[in-house]
Amino acid sequence: MARTPKVGVYICHCGINIAHTVDVEEVAGFAGRLPHVAVARHYTYMCSDPGQNLIKQDIEELGLTHVVVAACSPLMHETTFRLACQEKGLNPYQFEMANIREQCSWVHAAGPETTEKAKQLVASGVSKAILLEPLAEREAEVTPAALVIGGGVAGIHAALDIADAGFRVVLVERGPALGGRAMQLHKTFPTLEPVAGLIAPLIARLLGHPRIEVLTEAEVTEVSGYYGNFEIEVAIRNPQSAICNLQVGAIIVATGYDLFDPTALPEFGYGQYPEVITGMEFERLAAGGEITVNGKTPQDVVFIHCVGSRDAHRALPYCSRVCCMVTARQAHEIQQRLPEANVTVLYMDVRAFGKGFEEFYDEVRREGVLYRRANPSEIIRRGDKLIVRAEDTLLGEAVELPADLVVLAVGMTPRADTEKLAALLRLSRSPDGFFMEAHPKLRPVDTATGGVFLAGCCQGPKDIPDTIAQARAAAAAAMVPLMRGKVKVEAAVAFVEEELCAGCGVCAELCTYGALALHPVRGVMTVNPVLCQGCGACAMACPSGAMNLHHFTFDQVMAQVDTLVGHLS
């Protein structure tokens, strides 16, 4: 049978990220004395080329059968090291990672207890590793089509790219029209172009595209299947209401954002005074010809930044990224069209980080818009004027500003039904409530669900160029499997030891994916490895110990438990 295991263990310093709280040298010394460990090393950055070369060299020169890297989370670098093993002919499933950064060095203080924990995590990894068996990576065919959910700027761009590359796209939009929030904007910062004029030709091209099918007033109601072969049910809710069933290989989520509701902050008087409006309402006001409030041309206009944003206690903790520039553009619009008006912007900070933003902000101030760093406390009515009361935080004094029009720069929030869609697609949400990407730094368009990608403001606030950049990136990522025509399917699936199986069928009842069926002749359970998603529910339930899960076998997990607690009793 299998050769005697020969394990290589590699402890990463991660610069100082691990080494400053964990004594890496001691851990490596400890690892070197574990059974079956042929070599244990520590190195500054295991994921770097020289780090990976250490592993590759040892596989070649020492004939390692298994490799354990103790470093960051496997969710971060498991693939990196698996590929390194594979390059030297070692099966990628004979690799194991011990997470001593996210789950040890970063969460505990420097000291012997932290080093002790790291040692045990390494020992636990080694005890599992020596039982790891090679698994065959298999591939499944991909349905060469994509689903795009949401027809805003993000969805439109993603759909066009995928269809232009030659694949069929179905775009599902909940509303009656395409274009999303951008179609409600009057102009865009900092170039001041009319937005509808930029988007309308794209919509026309989308609607006329031979490979794009647009379903409006439609919603995704069910998603099943897996990466490469999703089955989708869409409900169309218009006079010709219908249910459609689609098959696609990849899904792009582009459902955009909702707006913060300023009635949650009663001091601004939104909903109470008609002269207090949101930034989005200003867009309509500006697009509608002459700017009037209550039938009169406003003399004093006050814009208020960050309404509901950057306020963890009462509203949204995050920055919505666009409001500073939206306000600058709207203040400019007023100043241009009503040169007599006094325009004041009350701000906390001005974040003008984008290309051309700072220049635009400077220009707006030169035109006469007054920027005051202030903390507004309430809005009251006095005669026919509103009074904005605030504390000027530079002068440290209370101020009262008369206003005929107050514009609240409200932030973006996740769509109200984000939860529902997250459950359908098995997506996670980040603490701000928007859909969560697979990794905040390295995988900004992927999600934890293979074949599902994120585009635009559904992942977090952004402006139109950033939305388009992410949408086109998501389209490119989604096209990888569509173009290859194949995706890797999970190799860590369930398997049956036939001689133990009593044919009771308990496991098959538990499988959500219909991956298990009794063999019609032999009367034992069989696993369909393409349908199996590797959840392990069947293995846990089998009364005979016949069902097991590759890469997380009963023996492997028991070995870990034994290593972690065996010495306690």
Add this chain to the structure above:
Amino acid sequence: MSNSDFEPRIVAFLCNWCTYTGADLAGTSRIQYPPNVRIIRLMCSGAVDPVYVLKALLDGADGVLIGGCHPGDCHYQTGNYKARRRVAILKETLRQMGLEEDRLWLRWISASEGQRFADTITEMTAALKAMGPNPMRREWAV
């Protein structure tokens, strides 16, 4: 062993998609918690075999944490409901064995709840300290 210098040992079985990722987030956010927990990564809370839990407690772990996705959020749809049923039965078994059922915790912690993960470990460590060492440890100790 007096309770004041007793450091409980917790074994945590965490599902890959939610709680394991939540524990990673606690790490990337540098949220500190006691070093008493040892994590074993499984794909789903529904894959936690009762034998794993019993083995850990019989061998002297002071507590076992099973962490999974919130109801409705399991990556495999229903694994966490399976875990919940299993834990109810396991607690009964622990009682029959004369072990405190509160040595076994089941918690739903999502990928974005790094703080909640850290708080859970802090609370569990404190609760186990108050409870004292697993009696199995004393029985077996020579």
